[in-house]
Amino acid sequence: MEYDMGVEDPKPGRRQPGQSFSTGQSDVILSKSISLSLSLAQNQKIMEDTVVLYSSEEHLNSMLVLAKFMSKHYPSIPVVILCSAAESAAASVATVPSITYHRLPPPALPPNLTTNPIELLFEIPRLSSPNVSHALQEISQKSRIKAFVIDFFCNPVFEVSTGLNIPTYFYISSGAFGLCVFLNYPTIEETVPGDLAEFNDFVEVPGCPPMHSSDFPGL
Structure with a gap:
């Protein structure tokens, strides 16, 4: 049965003042709404949760252990590892179905790049930031990145x-002792007079036994 008030609908499917929808029009609108809802639900189902790990080449082995640990306890969650090391360096996870190794292209190095090995440990990853950004955006097109864990x-x-x-x-590859020292470096610099290498005394670090200044790495 149709309830038509005798007013012509200039735009089918849109209710006009003084007009009621016919049951046929309602069925069409309902069908389209259901189709749209199913389509959205299907797209959301395709977007699976993913965890992304980003490691320097120096700490890749430790990060691979973390990836395998996560895969063992949460095998349904894919893990993607970002690193600029060769694929052969990640051979230990090649057979783990839930782990994917994504090799980043090497960054462009400026001509005045530092030669200090300690500074390079931080400078190379900094120069790789554009490549990481591109990789994250690429992964986000197909997955929901629930966590990004960085060296x-x-x-x-x-x-x-x-x-x-x-x-x-942040992922700290050292033990708790090393983490305490890292976190307290700013305080050490403020409280130790002069150069730490020339301090020649013990340094107090919360959570750690006293450390002699000669045991600190030169930075």
Whole structure:
């Protein structure tokens, strides 16, 4: 049965003042709404959760262990590892179905790049930030990145990932002792008079036994 008020509908499917939809029009609109809802649900299902790990070449082995640990306990969650090392360096995870190794292209190096080996540990990842940004955006097109875990050498990329609204966490490859020392370096610099290498005394670090200044690496 149709309820037509005798007013011609200039735009079928849109209700006009003084007019009611026919049951046929309602069925068409309902069918389109259901189709749209199913399509959205299907797209959301395709977007699976993913965890992305980003490592420097120096800490890749440790990051691979973390990836295998996550795969063992959460095999349904894919893990993607970003690093500029050759694929052969990640051979230990090649047979793990839930782990994918994504090799980043080497960054363009400026002619005045530092030769200090300690500074290079942080400078190379900084120069790789554009490549990491591209990789994250590429992964985000097919997956929801639930967590981005970065090697502490890769600190400059923190602004990249947080700028993309990706939850970001730091991975410390050393033990708790080393972490305490790293976190207290700013305090040590403020409290130790002069050069630490010439201090020749013990340094107090919360959570650690006293350390002699000669045991600190030269930075």
